Amino acid sequence: MKGDSLVWVGDNGTREIRGSSGVRRDRYGVVKFPKSMCAVCNNAKSQPFDVAYDRFAAYLAAGGVRGRDGVPLAKIYGETWRQDSRSLARYYGKHFGCRLRQLNMPIPDSLRAFLDGADSMPDVHMALITTDTVHRYARDGLVLSPDFITTDPVRQHIRGFVMASYIASVGVRFQWWAHASAPPGELSQFFDFPTPVINRFADEDAMGSGQTRPSLIRRVLTWRPRRSTEPPRF
Structure with a gap:
């Protein structure tokens, strides 16, 4: 600013x-973004998403979050954290859907269903992240990552994509796999946990490929999306 x-x-x-x-x-x-949603969906229907995002953004903008192991969603939202965390995830889902639309990319059916009230997305992983390069050049700003798109060898079919959005260098990473490329099992999501871990990357290329680095506090950080329904142990 x-x-x-x-x-x-x-x-x-x-x-x-x-x-x-x-x-x-x-x-x-x-x-x-160019208009890609009807007025009802973009306003009245998604108002809870906007409210949840505003509270999350205010907490991140206050500073000091990046140095922690995770973001305390239960503290931000209180007793309604489960519902509000999903509203937050749906805000980001709407954002990433608009970016995909702008790129003329297919919108995953699971994302559409999630925005309409489905509990999760079997072929999508959403995680909290921080990236060192983003922190260096825009630690107090809003940052959109590059869009990472993977295809088959002859570039005829899309196999997946990765993108992220940051507030004060802490953001949400969105990864979608096409049916043939999706990892087996159920993927956990950041919005399922009261204090989801912040996954750490050296730069945007590492973010796109999913290559994390250890935090200064924790020497070992497992990046692979958890397939268990059990909460992470800190």
Whole structure:
């Protein structure tokens, strides 16, 4: 942030967007996604998602979260943390769905069902993360990762994709596998646990490939998505 303006940095350079009217106009097309949802879904239906995100974002923006092992969702949301954590995940699901739409990529059926109230997504893994390079250049900002897309060898079929969104260098990583490429068993999700672990990456390439590094506090951190329904032990 720069005073009362928003500074956007991307592959095509830097754009400075001044004031709330500048955000609404979005003359550079860098703040808002193209319209891809009906008004009811994007407003009334997803309002709980927005409220949950605002509370999560305020907690991250206060600082000090990156150095911890996990994010205390039960502390942020209180007794309703299970419901609110799913609302948070659905906010990010809506965000990643809009990014996929912008890329003309297929929207996973499981993501659509999750946004409509399904309990989870069998072919999607959502995890809390932090990335060293993001922390160095945008520790106080909002950052969107590159989009990582995998295909078959002849590039005819999409096998999966990975993307992330950060607040103050702590974010949510979204990974989808096509049916033939999905790992066996049930994947755990960050929103199932009261204090989900923060997975750590050296840079965005490592984030895209899933190669974590140990935290300074814990010398060993297992990245593989847990297939057990048991909560992690800290």
